[in-house]
Amino acid sequence: MNLLASKDNLIRWLDLLLHEHVVIAPVRVQGLTLFQPISKAEEVDLDFDNTTLPPKGWFLPPTETLFSVQRNDGQTKLVPAMVERDALIFGVRPCDARGIALMDKPLLQEPSDALYRERHARTVLVGLSCRQARPECFCTSMGSAPNDASYVDILLTEIEVGYIVQVTSKKGKMLLPESFTEYEGVLPTPPEPRAVPIKDVMPAMKGLFDDTYWERLADRCLHCSICAYVCPTCYCFDVRDYSDRGNIERVRSWESCQSSGFTRIAGGYNPRATKGSRLKQRFYHKLLYFPEQFQDIACVGCGRCIKACPVNIDIREIIDDLQQLEAKSGA
Amino acid sequence: MNLELTQQIRDQARGLLKSGTVKGVIGYERASDGLTARPFFAYELTGTDQLIFDETCSHNLVKYLLDKKGEKMAVVVKPCDSLAINLLLNEEQIKREMVFIIGVSCTGVVETAWNQKSQTLQARCQTCRLPKPVVYDFLAEQEPIRRLEGELYPDILEMEAKPIASRREFWHEQFGRCIRCYACRQICPGCYCPECFAEQLSPLWVGIRIALGENELWQTNRTLHLAGRCTGCNECERACPMDIPLSLLNRKLEKEMEELFSFRAGLTSEEQPPFATFRKEEKLGFEE
Numbered sequence: 001m002n003l004l005a006s007k008d009n010l011i012r013w014l015d016l017l018l019h020e021h022v023v024i025a026p027v028r029v030q031g032l033t034l035f036q037p038i039s040k041a042e043e044v045d046l047d048f049d050n051t052t053l054p055p056k057g058w059f060l061p062p063t064e065t066l067f068s069v070q071r072n073d074g075q076t077k078l079v080p081a082m083v084e085r086d087a088l089i090f091g092v093r094p095c096d097a098r099g100i101a102l103m104d105k106p107l108l109q110e111p112s113d114a115l116y117r118e119r120h121a122r123t124v125l126v127g128l129s130c131r132q133a134r135p136e137c138f139c140t141s142m143g144s145a146p147n148d149a150s151y152v153d154i155l156l157t158e159i160e161v162g163y164i165v166q167v168t169s170k171k172g173k174m175l176l177p178e179s180f181t182e183y184e185g186v187l188p189t190p191p192e193p194r195a196v197p198i199k200d201v202m203p204a205m206k207g208l209f210d211d212t213y214w215e216r217l218a219d220r221c222l223h224c225s226i227c228a229y230v231c232p233t234c235y236c237f238d239v240r241d242y243s244d245r246g247n248i249e250r251v252r253s254w255e256s257c258q259s260s261g262f263t264r265i266a267g268g269y270n271p272r273a274t275k276g277s278r279l280k281q282r283f284y285h286k287l288l289y290f291p292e293q294f295q296d297i298a299c300v301g302c303g304r305c306i307k308a309c310p311v312n313i314d315i316r317e318i319i320d321d322l323q324q325l326e327a328k329s330g331a
Numbered sequence: 332m333n334l335e336l337t338q339q340i341r342d343q344a345r346g347l348l349k350s351g352t353v354k355g356v357i358g359y360e361r362a363s364d365g366l367t368a369r370p371f372f373a374y375e376l377t378g379t380d381q382l383i384f385d386e387t388c389s390h391n392l393v394k395y396l397l398d399k400k401g402e403k404m405a406v407v408v409k410p411c412d413s414l415a416i417n418l419l420l421n422e423e424q425i426k427r428e429m430v431f432i433i434g435v436s437c438t439g440v441v442e443t444a445w446n447q448k449s450q451t452l453q454a455r456c457q458t459c460r461l462p463k464p465v466v467y468d469f470l471a472e473q474e475p476i477r478r479l480e481g482e483l484y485p486d487i488l489e490m491e492a493k494p495i496a497s498r499r500e501f502w503h504e505q506f507g508r509c510i511r512c513y514a515c516r517q518i519c520p521g522c523y524c525p526e527c528f529a530e531q532l533s534p535l536w537v538g539i540r541i542a543l544g545e546n547e548l549w550q551t552n553r554t555l556h557l558a559g560r561c562t563g564c565n566e567c568e569r570a571c572p573m574d575i576p577l578s579l580l581n582r583k584l585e586k587e588m589e590e591l592f593s594f595r596a597g598l599t600s601e602e603q604p605p606f607a608t609f610r611k612e613e614k615l616g617f618e619e
Contacts, residue, residue, distance in 0.1 A: 031574050317363050
C-alpha cells in the first residue's frame with residue numbers, strides 16, 4: 001500500500017527527521033544544486049533537475065580521515081575515524097541511488113571498506129522520482145528508471161496534491177509519520193528518457209582496444225577529472241599520510257584515472273602516460289572491466305558527465321560509435 | 332552557424348591538408364547537443380566539412396598545440412585566443428614554423444553550456460578591444476567588426492572596495508566548493524608544466540585534501556603563476572563545474588600587471604612577462 005503526503009506534511013516530517021538524523025538534501029547554492037546537511041526543512045530545494053554532484057560524497061567523501069595517530073607523554077594512540085550520527089539523504093534521484101548500489105559492489109565486497117560500510121549501514125535514502133527526462137538522461141538504458149524504487153528506502157513521487165510515498169524497506173518503514181494517509185490511486189506514468197542501445201558494446205570493446213578511435217577522441221579530451229568527480233559510480237581515491245609534530249593523520253581524497261599523478265607508480269613509471277591511454281581506461285572500466293567483474297555497466301545514465309564536460313566527451317556517442325565501428329569491422 | 336566564416340575556414344583547411352602543409356587542422360565542430368560547438372581535429376579532407384564557426388565557439392584551441400609539438404598543425408583562433416599563441420611562442424613552448432594560424436575576426440561569443448545557448452555575449456566579449464587576432468597566417472574575415480569600449484574592470488573595482496574580511500568570506504565560500512578536478516588547469520593554455528606543483532609529492536606543496544585550506548592554496552597559487560601570463564580567454568571559469576568566478580582573480584592580476592608594469596600578456600611574442608625578467612635597477616620593495 002502506498003501512502004500520500006501533503007506538501008505541508010512532508011515538510012513537517014522532514015523537520016521531525018532532523019532530530020535524529022543528519023539530513024542531507026538538495027540545496028541551491030548560486031547556480032548549483034548541492035547535497036548539503038540542512039538545519040531546517042525549508043532550506044531544501046525540491047524543484048531541481050538533478051544535483052550538480054551525486055550523493056556519493058556522503059558515502060565516499062571528497063576528503064576524509066581514515067585514522068589518526070596521537071602521541072602524548074610517550075604514549076602512542078591509534079584513533080580510528082568514526083561515523084558519528086545516522087544520516088538520511090533526502091531527494092535522491094533513482095539513477096543516483098543505483099549509483100550507490102553499483103559502488104557497493106567493489107566497496108562492500110570483502111575485505112570491505114570499513115568507513116563506507118559503516119556509513120552505508122547508518123544511512124537511509126529517500127528518493128524522488130523524476131517528473132521530466134532531461135536531454136542528458138538515459139537511465140532506462142542503464143538499468144534504472146525515472147520512478148525506480150529499487151535502490152532507495154522510500155520513494156517520493158510528486159503529484160498535484162502532494163507526494164506519493166512508496167516504502168521499500170524496513171528502515172524506511174520505521175521512519176514514517178502517522179500524518180501520511182493511504183493512497184489508492186495509480187502512480188503517474190514516468191517520463192521517457194532517450195534510449196541508448198547498449199547490447200553489443202562489451203564485445204565491441206574487446207575488439208577495439210588498439211583502434212585509432214581512442215587517439216582521436218583523446219585529441220579533444222583535456223584530462224581533467226570532472227567526469228570522474230560528477231559520476232555517481234566512480235570510486236577511485238588517493239591516500240596520503242599527514243604528519244604534524246608527531247601526530248599523524250591518514251587522509252584519503254577523491255582521485256581519478258584521468259590524472260597522470262594517479263596512474264604513476266612507485267619508481268616513477270607511468271603505465272598510462274599518454275592522454276589516450278587514460279581516457280580509454282575510463283571507458284573500458286565503465287563498459288567492460290566493471291561488468292566483467294560485477295555484471296553491471298558502471299554507468300547509471302544520469303548524464304552529468306555529458307553536461308559538465310568542457311569539451312563534450314559524450315558517453316552516449318561513444319557507446320554508439322563503438323558498436324558501429326565493430327559492426328563495420330565485422331561485416 | 333556563421334556561413335561566411337565557416338566557408339573561409341573550410342576552404343583554408345582543405346587547401347592546407349591537400350598541399351600537405353599541415354598534418355591536421357584544429358577547429359570547431361557541432362557538439363552532441365546539436366546547438367553548441369566543441370573542439371575538432373580534422374586530419375582528412377572529408378573531415379573539413381565538419382568544421383564550423385559561430386558565436387558558440389568559446390574554446391581556446393591554442394591549448395591543444397601543446398599536445399602536438401612534433402607535428403605541424405593549423406589552428407583556428409579568435410583574437411583573444413591569438414594572445415595565447417604569443418605567450419607560448421615567448422615561452423618557447425611552440426615553434427612558429429610548426430603552426431599555421433587560421434585567424435578569425437570575431438564579434439564575440441555567447442554564454443553556453445551543454446544544450447544551452449544564451450543570447451548574451453560573454454562578459455569578456457562585452458569589453459573586448461581586439462577585433463582581429465594579433466598573429467595569424469590567414470584571416471577569415473567578416474563585417475562589421477565592432478570595437479567595444481565598455482568599462483574593463485567594474486566587478487574588480489567593486490571587489491577592491493570591499494573590506495578584507497568580506498573578501499575573505501567571499502573567497503572562502505567559493506574555494507570551499509572547489510572539488511580539485513583541475514579543469515581550470517587542464518584547459519588553460521598557460522598551464523603546461525609536465526608536473527604541476529599541486530601534484531608534486533616530494534616535497535608535497537599542496538596536500539590532497541579537497542577542503543578549504545588546501546583548495547585555497549591551489550587556487551591562489553594557480554592564479555599567481557598566471558600573473559602577467561593569463562591572456563584572459565576565461566576558459567577556466569567556463570570549465571569550472573562548481574561555478575567558481577575565477578575571472579575575478581585572473582583579471583585582478585591582469586589589472587595589477589597593467590597598472591604596475593603597463594604589461595598585457597600576449598600582445599607580442601617578443602616582450603617577456605614582467606615576472607620572467609629581472610633588471611638590476613628594479614626595486615624589490617624592501618630596504619636596499
